[in-house]
Amino acid sequence: MRYFSTQRQSPLVGFREATINGQAPDKGLYFPESIPVLTGEFQKTFRNKSRPELAYEVIRPYVSGEIPDADLFTICEETVNFDFPLVRVNQDIWSLELYHGPTLAFKDVGARFMSRCLGYFSKGSNKHITILVATSGDTGSAVANGFLGVENVDVVILYPSGKVSKVQEKMLTTLGKNITALEVQGTFDDCQKMVKQAFLDNELNSKLSLTSANSINIARWIPQQFYYFFALQQWKEEALPVICVPSGNFGNICAGLLGNASGLQVQHFIAACNQNKVFTDYLDTSVYQPADAVETYSNAMDVGNPSNFVRLLELFENDFPAIRNLISSYSISDGETSDTISRVFKKDSYLLEPHGAVAYHALEMYLEKNPGKKGIMLETAHPVKFGDIVEKSIRKTIEIPESLRHLSELKKESILIKPEFLDLKEYLLSR
Numbered sequence: 001m002r003y004f005s006t007q008r009q010s011p012l013v014g015f016r017e018a019t020i021n022g023q024a025p026d027k028g029l030y031f032p033e034s035i036p037v038l039t040g041e042f043q044k045t046f047r048n049k050s051r052p053e054l055a056y057e058v059i060r061p062y063v064s065g066e067i068p069d070a071d072l073f074t075i076c077e078e079t080v081n082f083d084f085p086l087v088r089v090n091q092d093i094w095s096l097e098l099y100h101g102p103t104l105a106f107k108d109v110g111a112r113f114m115s116r117c118l119g120y121f122s123k124g125s126n127k128h129i130t131i132l133v134a135t136s137g138d139t140g141s142a143v144a145n146g147f148l149g150v151e152n153v154d155v156v157i158l159y160p161s162g163k164v165s166k167v168q169e170k171m172l173t174t175l176g177k178n179i180t181a182l183e184v185q186g187t188f189d190d191c192q193k194m195v196k197q198a199f200l201d202n203e204l205n206s207k208l209s210l211t212s213a214n215s216i217n218i219a220r221w222i223p224q225q226f227y228y229f230f231a232l233q234q235w236k237e238e239a240l241p242v243i244c245v246p247s248g249n250f251g252n253i254c255a256g257l258l259g260n261a262s263g264l265q266v267q268h269f270i271a272a273c274n275q276n277k278v279f280t281d282y283l284d285t286s287v288y289q290p291a292d293a294v295e296t297y298s299n300a301m302d303v304g305n306p307s308n309f310v311r312l313l314e315l316f317e318n319d320f321p322a323i324r325n326l327i328s329s330y331s332i333s334d335g336e337t338s339d340t341i342s343r344v345f346k347k348d349s350y351l352l353e354p355h356g357a358v359a360y361h362a363l364e365m366y367l368e369k370n371p372g373k374k375g376i377m378l379e380t381a382h383p384v385k386f387g388d389i390v391e392k393s394i395r396k397t398i399e400i401p402e403s404l405r406h407l408s409e410l411k412k413e414s415i416l417i418k419p420e421f422l423d424l425k426e427y428l429l430s431r
């Protein structure tokens, strides 16, 4: 498989180079030159395959020999070695729980796959890679966890001091080994700016081999279609499901759309947004108007200019009516988010976190307008990761899951730095 840049000013590259580059030199996003088509045989048999087998078959055409089959299979096994249960919440709505991985968010899937691919590509070389990643919470821990102990790779995470949840901070700062957490006395935007500047700095790049691990990397994006297949494996209803995805940068939903373009059968998609609703407005007006992000309860979706929007346009070859035919979108307020968490907990004894609640309510709105249909919402994080808002909504404390209990005993280790690029540079050069 070769990948082109959505800006079309960069050469075509293979899987390896696209993964290592992250973003194309012309600042476009890589996109597969052709989309694999699933065979009739696959459609007949995929329900009976194991998760690693299924993942391997789906991803193999995208990697096309750049990782030997046996290694690729191992990577797939390690990527999906936790559960992806489809839980029925009520008559019409199911929750696909994507939070059973090590950092309790769906980003584990993409981060685990990408980290192992980069680990494979750097194995045996004596080149040492430093991964720089800015995080507003979930990305940093998923990436760090994915790279923990990977040979020849160091991870430096920048997170905004006091602006991530307690659980998120513990997950970021207690890993040790090849992971370092920089606690930036500023905002997430400051962290992102510092990282961007680092990639542009000649001196840093001549002395260190810097790589990004952000969500636009194809090795993070493409494997996210795996769990749409896992959902369909567990779907026993006659009619195809509507799938509702809580969306921020639109990597997750675009992965589902990619699977659908390959032949995964889904009736309809819903992009559930919080008050950051440029995509909802786009479907209403056909005009795409990026905006500044506003803060909401579902902070991982506080994005005013979704980076994967260009991939969505590629998937549909810019055909607006086709986009609107397959995708609906709703924008949900914080009040509705909190109300949904409380309502679903009372009525169905099911605990949502804010991102999942946005998706749940958007799906409810769609089903109300389209009676008789049934749907799946993606629950992208564990409620405990957003414990403050969840507890406020249900007016109860929630239990810390077993897998997190050890965190309270671990000591936070971070390096406090000012939100200044020069401080970051000095730190990186002094390591």
Ligand SMILES: *Cc1c(COP(=O)(O)O)cnc(C)c1O
Residues within 6 Å of the ligand: 105, 106, 107, 138, 139, 215, 246, 247, 248, 249, 250, 251, 252, 253, 300, 301, 355, 380, 381
């Ligand atoms: C990152 C994230 C999202 C948004 O996913 P995108 O791929 O950026 O659309 C939704 N929910 C949670 C919990 C996240 O961490």
